[in-house]
Amino acid sequence: xxxxxxxxxxxxxxxxxxxxxxxxxxxxxxxxxxxxxxxxxxxxxxxxxxxxxxxxxxxxxxxxxxxxxxxxxxxxxxxxxxxxxxxxxxxxxxxxxxxxxxxxxxxxxxxxxxxxxxxxxxxxxxxxxxxxxxxxxxxxxxxxxxxxxxxxxxxxxxxxxxxxxxxxxxxxxxxxxxxxxxxxxxxxxxxxxxxxxxxxxxxxxxxxxxxxxxxxxxxxxxx
Ligand SMILES: Cc1cc2nc3c(=O)[nH]c(=O)nc-3n(C[C@H](O)[C@H](O)[C@H](O)COP(=O)(O)O)c2cc1C
Numbered sequence: 001x002x003x004x005x006x007x008x009x010x011x012x013x014x015x016x017x018x019x020x021x022x023x024x025x026x027x028x029x030x031x032x033x034x035x036x037x038x039x040x041x042x043x044x045x046x047x048x049x050x051x052x053x054x055x056x057x058x059x060x061x062x063x064x065x066x067x068x069x070x071x072x073x074x075x076x077x078x079x080x081x082x083x084x085x086x087x088x089x090x091x092x093x094x095x096x097x098x099x100x101x102x103x104x105x106x107x108x109x110x111x112x113x114x115x116x117x118x119x120x121x122x123x124x125x126x127x128x129x130x131x132x133x134x135x136x137x138x139x140x141x142x143x144x145x146x147x148x149x150x151x152x153x154x155x156x157x158x159x160x161x162x163x164x165x166x167x168x169x170x171x172x173x174x175x176x177x178x179x180x181x182x183x184x185x186x187x188x189x190x191x192x193x194x195x196x197x198x199x200x201x202x203x204x205x206x207x208x209x210x211x212x213x214x215x216x217x218x219x220x221x222x223x
Contacts, residue, residue, distance in 0.1 A: 020047040021190060022088050022098035022127070023075070024120045027055020028139040030102035031063050032175070033164050036183040037101045038074040040194050044187075049088050049095070050075035051120045055104065081118050088123040096190055097133030098124055101183065102164060105140050105147055112153045124159075134159040135186050162186055170198035 021041055025034035034056070041048045052060075052068045060066045072078055079086045087093040100107060100120070110121040111128070127134045136159050140147060151161045164182050172178035177196075184196035 018047065018094060018096075019045070020049065020076075020095045021192075022049045022051065022095055022123050024098060024100035024103070024107070024124065025050070025052045025056045025060070025071075026100055026102065026104040026107040026120060027053050027059050028102035028104035028107075029059060029063065030137070030139050030164055030179075031056060031059040031066070032179050033101040033137055033183055035060075035064065035066070035071065035074075036179050037099055037186070038071060040180070040183055040187060040196060041192065042074040042076075044192050044194060046096075046192060047076040048074070049077045049079060049123075051079045051081060051086075051088070051118075051123060053081055053104075053107065053118060053120055055106075079119055081120060083119055084122060086119055086123075089119060089126065091126050091130040095127070095132060097135070098127045099135040099137070099186055099190075100124065101135075101137040101186065102139040103136040105138070105150070108136060108138055108147075108154060109150050111136075111159070112150050112157065128158055131158065133190055135162050135189050136160065137162050137164045137182075137186060139164055160189055162189075167198075169200065 023034060023037050023041065025031060038048055038050060050071060057068060060068065079088060107121055110116055111124045114125060116122040116125045124134055136154060138151060138161055155161050166172065166178045167181050170181050172181060180196035181198060184194040187194055188197065
């Protein structure tokens with residue numbers, strides 16, 4: 001009713017934010033998570049804004065034999081890590097939010113402290129202050145109490161802490177499918193539909209209990 005009345009008064013309905021997501025790749029192990037996020041968002045027709053830290057140059061090279069320029073083919077806009085005047089450094093530039101995949105402890109800590117020394121952490125800070133979605137695929141192990149407290153603080157500030165933990169129930173048959181599933185679940189948080197997620201529909205068959213030897217019993221299936 002209220003909407004109808006305001007339209008009759010000639011008011012504009014609030015515009016929907018553009019389907020635009022910031023992708024940050026920091027220097028934790030798992031650069032492939034960031035690359036897959038870019039590829040999947042590109043395939044879904046979402047405009048991406050990519051920012052890569054200097055340490056991530058090392059992990060891209062070490063883990064994937066890639067350079068940041070190789071990512072341009074999937075990114076809408078590539079921002080320089082030092083360009084603190086970039087569009088994504090301002091809250092007036094509307095986005096659906098940001099995913100940092102993978103997220104190092106250093107970047108996590110900068111975001112929580114608010115001492116944002118790069119465009120990646122500044123963009124994350126902006127996403128939080130504008131109450132937009134921030135997904136942090138934090139990767140470190142084992143974790144000391146300081147790491148855990150910093151993650152707690154980030155969650156209290158509104159971020160989603162989503163370590164890249166493999167979903168073995170989906171029975172990945174390769175590193176690629178394991179990573180795609182995790183990234184697909186992260187993109188679920190932005191309501192981006194991908195075909196990478198094996199969605200759980202319940203145990204198709206009863207898993208064998210200890211000592212159960214029935215040849216018909218098999219492991220649970222998700223297919
Ligand atoms: C090959 C490699 C793997 C690394 N893995 C991790 C990791 O899993 N988690 C982490 O927090 N830091 C990791 N680091 C260390 C970070 O790169 C380092 O703390 C850096 O300062 C992070 O900066 P950034 O957040 O600006 O990318 C790794 C470094 C290298 C070279």
